[in-house]
Amino acid sequence: LAKTTQPISMDSYEGQEVNITCSHNNIATNDYITWYQQFPSQGPRFIIQGYKTKVTNEVASLFIPADRKSSTLSLPRVSLSDTAVYYCPRGGFKTIFGAGTRLFVKA
Amino acid sequence: EAQVTQNPRYLITVTGKKLTVTCSQNMNHEYMSWYRQDPGLGLRQIYYSMNVEVTDKGDVPEGYKVSRKEKRNFPLILESPSPNQTSLYFCASRGNYNEQFFGPGTRLTVL
Numbered sequence: 001l002a003k004t005t006q007p008i009s010m011d012s013y014e015g016q017e018v019n020i021t022c023s024h025n026n027i028a029t030n031d032y033i034t035w036y037q038q039f040p041s042q043g044p045r046f047i048i049q050g051y052k053t054k055v056t057n058e059v060a061s062l063f064i065p066a067d068r069k070s071s072t073l074s075l076p077r078v079s080l081s082d083t084a085v086y087y088c089p090r091g092g093f094k095t096i097f098g099a100g101t102r103l104f105v106k107a
Numbered sequence: 108e109a110q111v112t113q114n115p116r117y118l119i120t121v122t123g124k125k126l127t128v129t130c131s132q133n134m135n136h137e138y139m140s141w142y143r144q145d146p147g148l149g150l151r152q153i154y155y156s157m158n159v160e161v162t163d164k165g166d167v168p169e170g171y172k173v174s175r176k177e178k179r180n181f182p183l184i185l186e187s188p189s190p191n192q193t194s195l196y197f198c199a200s201r202g203n204y205n206e207q208f209f210g211p212g213t214r215l216t217v218l
Contacts, residue, residue, distance in 0.1 A: 031205075032204060032205045032206075034205060034207075036207075041195070041212065041214075042211070042212065043111075043197045043199070043210055043211055044150070044197075044207070044209050045209070046206040046207065046208065049204060049205070049206050087149070087150075089150075091205055093157060094152060094155065094165060094166070095140065095152055095155070095165075095207070096152070097142070097149045097150040097151070097152075098149050099148065099149040100149055
C-alpha cells in the first residue's frame with residue numbers, strides 16, 4: 001500500500017500562516033483525509049478531517065481539490081506551541097502514517 | 108471523559124519474558140489499532156481490529172499477538188519479547204468518520 005507524501009520538515013515564524021501539503025495519489029474513493037498533530041512522547045491528536053473542498057474548524061483549515069489527490073493543511077497565525085509533527089496518513093482499515101512533517105516555529 | 112487508556116505507561120523487561128500491554132476505550136468504537144513508533148520512522152501499524160473477534164495484521168505484526176474479546180479492550184501481547192521490540196507503543200480507537208483517538212503511549216524497553 002502506497003504511503004502519502006509530505007515534506008519532511010518546515011520552518012516558520014510566530015504569527016505566520018503555515019501550509020503543509022500532502023500527496024494522496026492512491027486515495028480510495030471512500031477514504032476521508034485526516035490530519036493529526038503529535039508532540040514528543042505523546043499520542044497523535046486529531047486536528048481536522050474532510051472529504052472534498054474546504055473544511056475549517058477552530059484550529060485549522062483543510063483544502064482538498066476536486067481530484068482529491070492532495071490536501072493542504074493550513075494553520076493560521078502559528079505560535080511556538082504549534083511546533084510538532086503533522087501527519088496525513090493513508091486511511092482505510094490499514095492505516096499508514098509515514099514520517100510526517102516536522103514543523104518548527106521560531107520566535 | 109472520552110478516552111483511550113493504556114497500561115503500563117512504562118515497562119522495562121528482559122528478553123523472552125511474556126508481557127501484555129492493555130488498551131481500553133470508553134467511546135464504544137468498533138475499530139481499534141496498535142502502533143509502534145521508533146525514531147525517524149513515524150508510526151507503524153502492528154495490528155488492527157474491525158470489531159469483536161475480528162483482527163488483522165498491519166505493517167509490522169511479527170512478534171506480536173492481539174485479541175479482541177470485548178469491544179472496549181484490545182490487549183497487545185508479546186509472547187517472547189526481543190530487544191528490537193523496544194519502542195513506544197500507541198493504541199487507538201476510531202470514530203464514525205475515521206478519526207483516530209490515541210492513548211498516551213507505553214514506553215517499552217526489552218533488555
